[in-house]
Amino acid sequence: MAYNVAVVGATGNVGREMLTILEELNFPVEQMHALASRKSRGIEVAWGDRTIKCQDIETFDFSSVDIVLMSAGGDVSRAWSEKIGKAGPIVIDNSSAFRQDPDVPLIVPEVNPDAIRDATKKNIVANPNCSTAQLVVALKPLHDAARIKRTVVSTYQSVSGAGKEGMDELWNQTKAIYGLGDATPKVFPKQIAFNAIPMIGSFRDDGYTDEEAKMWDETHRILDPAIRLTVTCVRVPVFVGHCEAVTVEFDRPIGPDEARTILREAPGVLVIDKQEHDGYITPVDAAGEHAVYVSRIRKDHSVDNGLTFWVVSDNLRKGAALNAVQIAQLLDETGTIKPRSGYRTLTV
Numbered sequence: 042m043a044y045n046v047a048v049v050g051a052t053g054n055v056g057r058e059m060l061t062i063l064e065e066l067n068f069p070v071e072q073m074h075a076l077a078s079r080k081s082r083g084i085e086v087a088w089g090d091r092t093i094k095c096q097d098i099e100t101f102d103f104s105s106v107d108i109v110l111m112s113a114g115g116d117v118s119r120a121w122s123e124k125i126g127k128a129g130p131i132v133i134d135n136s137s138a139f140r141q142d143p144d145v146p147l148i149v150p151e152v153n154p155d156a157i158r159d160a161t162k163k164n165i166v167a168n169p170n171c172s173t174a175q176l177v178v179a180l181k182p183l184h185d186a187a188r189i190k191r192t193v194v195s196t197y198q199s200v201s202g203a204g205k206e207g208m209d210e211l212w213n214q215t216k217a218i219y220g221l222g223d224a225t226p227k228v229f230p231k232q233i234a235f236n237a238i239p240m241i242g243s244f245r246d247d248g249y250t251d252e253e254a255k256m257w258d259e260t261h262r263i264l265d266p267a268i269r270l271t272v273t274c275v276r277v278p279v280f281v282g283h284c285e286a287v288t289v290e291f292d293r294p295i296g297p298d299e300a301r302t303i304l305r306e307a308p309g310v311l312v313i314d315k316q317e318h319d320g321y322i323t324p325v326d327a328a329g330e331h332a333v334y335v336s337r338i339r340k341d342h343s344v345d346n347g348l349t350f351w352v353v354s355d356n357l358r359k360g361a362a363l364n365a366v367q368i369a370q371l372l373d374e375t376g377t378i379k380p381r382s383g384y385r386t387l388t389v
């Protein structure tokens with residue numbers, strides 16, 4: 042019992058991680074297809090101890106595939122995901138294109154696995170924004186214990202969140218600033234090397250950015266529309282791993298010890314929280330790992346029932362590829378999809 046799987050965006054940061062994680066988690070794959078744009082046709086990408094050649098999405102026959110992990114940006118998703126879904130496969134879409142579509146479930150398996158029941162409405166399941174995914178994994182067990190009224194989040198997001206071009210810009214700019222190269226920003230709006238940019242995405246009329254709005258819209262959809270959030274997203278010169286300083290106000294007192302106990306039991310969370318230098322997590326520690334790490338849990342003295350803590354995870358893994366593969370596992374475990382059993386019937 043194994044699936045024919047296609048990864049679209051297989052030469053990208055997230056696509057490469059998808060190939061690695063499908064293998065790491067032993068997802069049952071019969072045939073693997075790596076797809077990207079025409080310019081990458083024939084390029085070899087690693088899949089376990091093998092390499093596979095990339096194919097051009099434009100000429101690929103999706104009708105022989107069961108699951109498509111789509112990770113090539115919003116424009117490619119808008120052009121292809123619905124078309125592929127109608128041809129039979131279930132698409133797990135990493136872009137923001139379908140995250141607010143009522144006929145497309147937006148899923149973090151540790152938080153709202155039951156939403157998988159809507160997967161066949163359009164044969165598309167949406168993966169959340171990288172910063173939302175790690176946030177809701179940490180908030181969910183606390184929210185189950187004491188209702189969250191309000192959350193204040195400041196993110197410290199790595200450059201890999203802006204794709205391979207974002208990583209190249211940090212690398213080249215860092216060298217250029219102390220050498221003789223060109224340090225002109227191209228991917229980011231300002232210099233990212235040795236800097237911090239309090240602006241990700243594009244500005245909205247209310248002064249927030251669309252990246253910030255994604256975090257509250259998606260948290261509302263995945264966890265609870267009653268939670269009030271304010272968010273500031275900041276790009277920092279880190280290659281992999283997003284951090285979040287999170288302050289939460291509950292409807293009853295919940296102390297740091299109780300929160301640590303709850304979070305230690307929670308799926309997907311690892312608590313590393315001691316007042317010593319090995320007692321908290323940084324992006325370098327989290328890169329390449331699966332967990333959402335929570336550190337520095339303490340009382341927020343400025344409100345009655347407040348806690349403040351630090352959340353770190355690998356944005357290419359839990360923030361993207363790992364979550365997508367977990368959704369594929371959920372499709373399999375719930376019987377929503379069956380390998381090579383002919384086309385599923387759309388329910389709308």
Ligand SMILES: NC(=O)c1ccc[n+]([C@@H]2O[C@H](COP(=O)([O-])OP(=O)(O)OC[C@H]3O[C@@H](n4cnc5c(N)ncnc54)[C@H](OP(=O)(O)O)[C@@H]3O)[C@@H](O)[C@H]2O)c1
Pocket residue numbers: 049050051052053054055056076077078079080081098112113114115117135136137169170171201202203204205206356357360361
């Ligand atoms: N990075 C993160 O932390 C993160 C987190 C959550 C979601 N996402 C989402 O995941 C997606 C990919 O991100 P990434 O970081 O992997 O970007 P990336 O490193 O820039 O890679 C982009 C991939 O898309 C492919 N692609 C671009 N245009 C294409 C086209 N017209 N047809 C087919 N393939 C095309 C590229 O192929 P070529 O090499 O052939 O151009 C490449 O494989 C985006 O939607 C992003 O928003 C990223």
